Amino acid sequence: MENILRELGIEDDDEARAALCMIEPYPAPAPTPDESTAVARAALAAAAGRSVSSSSSSPALTTRAVMLIQFRSMGARELALGLALFAAAFVAVAATWGGLLAASAVCPLYGVMFLLYSLRAGYYGVDEMESACPVGPAQLMLARLLVAGIADLAAGLAATCMVALSGQAQPGMVILSWIAPATLFAGVALAVSLEFGPTAAIGAVSVIGALGLLPRGLHLGSSPLAPVGPGGWIHWKLIYTACGMGLILLSMGKLRRSEPCGQAPGGGDYAD
Amino acid sequence: MGSGTHRQVRSKAKRAWAVCGIDHVFVAGVTAVVGPNGSGKTTLLRLLATIRAPARGEVVFEGRRVDTGGVSSADIRRYRACLGYLPQSFGLYPGMSSRQFVRYIGELKAVDPRELDERVDRALVMCGLDPACNRTLSRRSEGERRRTGLAAAVVAWPRVAILDEPMRSSDPIERLRCKGLLRALADAGAVCIVASSAISDVDGLCDRLLVLDGGRLAFAGAPHELTAMAQGCVFTAEFPSAAACGHQPPTGTVDTVIASASRRPGGTMRVRAVTPPGWTPSPEWVPARPSLEEAYLWLRTFGASSSYRD
Numbered sequence: 001m002e003n004i005l006r007e008l009g010i011e012d013d014d015e016a017r018a019a020l021c022m023i024e025p026y027p028a029p030a031p032t033p034d035e036s037t038a039v040a041r042a043a044l045a046a047a048a049g050r051s052v053s054s055s056s057s058s059p060a061l062t063t064r065a066v067m068l069i070q071f072r073s074m075g076a077r078e079l080a081l082g083l084a085l086f087a088a089a090f091v092a093v094a095a096t097w098g099g100l101l102a103a104s105a106v107c108p109l110y111g112v113m114f115l116l117y118s119l120r121a122g123y124y125g126v127d128e129m130e131s132a133c134p135v136g137p138a139q140l141m142l143a144r145l146l147v148a149g150i151a152d153l154a155a156g157l158a159a160t161c162m163v164a165l166s167g168q169a170q171p172g173m174v175i176l177s178w179i180a181p182a183t184l185f186a187g188v189a190l191a192v193s194l195e196f197g198p199t200a201a202i203g204a205v206s207v208i209g210a211l212g213l214l215p216r217g218l219h220l221g222s223s224p225l226a227p228v229g230p231g232g233w234i235h236w237k238l239i240y241t242a243c244g245m246g247l248i249l250l251s252m253g254k255l256r257r258s259e260p261c262g263q264a265p266g267g268g269d270y271a272d
Numbered sequence: 273m274g275s276g277t278h279r280q281v282r283s284k285a286k287r288a289w290a291v292c293g294i295d296h297v298f299v300a301g302v303t304a305v306v307g308p309n310g311s312g313k314t315t316l317l318r319l320l321a322t323i324r325a326p327a328r329g330e331v332v333f334e335g336r337r338v339d340t341g342g343v344s345s346a347d348i349r350r351y352r353a354c355l356g357y358l359p360q361s362f363g364l365y366p367g368m369s370s371r372q373f374v375r376y377i378g379e380l381k382a383v384d385p386r387e388l389d390e391r392v393d394r395a396l397v398m399c400g401l402d403p404a405c406n407r408t409l410s411r412r413s414e415g416e417r418r419r420t421g422l423a424a425a426v427v428a429w430p431r432v433a434i435l436d437e438p439m440r441s442s443d444p445i446e447r448l449r450c451k452g453l454l455r456a457l458a459d460a461g462a463v464c465i466v467a468s469s470a471i472s473d474v475d476g477l478c479d480r481l482l483v484l485d486g487g488r489l490a491f492a493g494a495p496h497e498l499t500a501m502a503q504g505c506v507f508t509a510e511f512p513s514a515a516a517c518g519h520q521p522p523t524g525t526v527d528t529v530i531a532s533a534s535r536r537p538g539g540t541m542r543v544r545a546v547t548p549p550g551w552t553p554s555p556e557w558v559p560a561r562p563s564l565e566e567a568y569l570w571l572r573t574f575g576a577s578s579s580y581r582d
Contacts, residue, residue: 061380066380069379073368120365125363126362126363126364126365128362129377132322132352133377133381134349134352134380134381135349136352140380
């Protein structure tokens with residue numbers, strides 16, 4: 001102990017000596033000098049720190065502040081990768097089948113990708129740790145959904161501009177083409193994930209996608225998920241949008257009601 | 273000083289009460305929650321950490337109800353702001369570094385931004401992690417990931433620290449470090465509640481001990497009270513060979529429990545046994561002072577169904 005105090009240059013510090021005495025009695029193998037110093041530094045830092053209190057903590061975090069935290073924690077790499085994947089897929093589909101189809105098919109997938117980002121706490125198993133924070137899991141998920149929604153909207157509007165500038169369709173048509181499946185997919189994925197978890201949400205979205213493409217595959221006509229164009233499906237797009245929005249609003253209402261209850265959305269069973 | 277009251281809490285899991293009839297006041301210091309697997313340790317800690325709501329009963333912190341079945345969200349938020357929680361099993365965002373993750377939890381804990389960096393660095397150093405290391409968590413070992421979780425739990429220097437198996441996957445040095453950290457927290461006035469399935473992890477560390485059995489409190493008190501209960505029920509003997517000791521239980525029956533057997537210099541075997549209360553041992557057995565582990569063994573094997581005396 002004396003060596004450690006000497007090495008740290010605090011031989012005369014009684015408080016430091018008391019802090020070291022605190023950790024000495026534990027029957028563990030003797031640490032190496034480096035480890036001793038690290039442990040000593042830790043104990044001293046603890047002893048020197050303020051007594052436990054949250055006097056400097058303010059439990060009041062606004063949704064905007066939580067959104068900023070979520071945006072920062074998203075990571076520039078993840079964001080750049082998401083945008084790059086979206087741009088690549090959009091350009092590839094647009095070059096092959098046209099911009100309208102690209103908007104109709106790629107934007108919802110991009111939306112689902114970001115929705116899954118919203119559910120990442122449950123997927124990675126961080127939900128329980130986040131649930132013990134003052135903001136609560138529901139507020140966290142709401143903030144993530146808002147961040148994801150803004151990212152989706154930005155991507156969709158960028159796609160709309162690209163298609164509209166190419167002169168393939170009116171901007172209103174383009175927006176309806178992507179916003180209808182996007183809201184439907186997002187609404188279903190959100191509602192299912194809140195009840196059964198993110199894995200079930202991926203399954204539900206896949207099933208809807210497959211069912212939507214079935215008429216095309218069976219040569220029964222165009223897919224209900226096809227872009228808006230001559231010959232219809234506009235009424236279906238409106239129904240999709242309404243259904244999707246309804247599910248999103250219901251889910252958000254559920255999230256708000258569950259606040260600040262600790263049960264993580266879609267977090268699964270906590271039975272011991 | 274923080275305190276938590278946990279009154280007659282019940283939590284229903286898989287059509288059975290995971291914990292039932294627990295009425296306990298947690299005070300500043302280290303309280304260890306021990307018990308066999310499935311005894312309700314993790315459920316109890318989750319209830320206390322407001323991760324799940326009790327089916328009945330309540331969790332009270334400084335006079336205010338804070339369980340998620342309560343009515344005031346402000347009280348729960350206030351409680352969670354002073355709470356540090358390490359779950360038994362948890363994940364981490366693989367793309368983040370330890371520092372980023374601890375900082376992220378610190379931000380969610382609403383730690384003052386001016387102090388956040390200092391607190392993050394301090395928490396990382398105390399848990400044996402290098403704050404300057406940018407290695408992502410996906411490339412960290414299990415022990416390092418667990419220590420990152422521990423650092424995240426203490427980053428706000430909590431008034432109530434609820435740690436579920438904090439020393440799991442830790443080497444002896446890390447155990448020492450973790451014990452030092454818990455002691456420092458407790459000495460600074462925090463309520464530290466530590467669940468462990470290994471008595472050796474909490475021996476010499478805890479000020480109070482809770483033994484759970486089948487979701488009920490089998491014992492609550494100071495460790496020395498438990499060892500006092502087992503006084504006179506632990507015996508030791510030395511046998512010439514390992515084979516001989518197997519046939520010489522202290523009472524001549526099979527009702528004793530061999531707590532430990534170690535080979536001594538010269539080839540003899542020293543055996544320690546835990547016996548039921550009031551049994552007379554054979555002459556080669558001499559009474560021994562029970563260790564905490566032996567006292568726990570005695571409680572689990574021969575103790576009364578409830579030795580709760582809070």
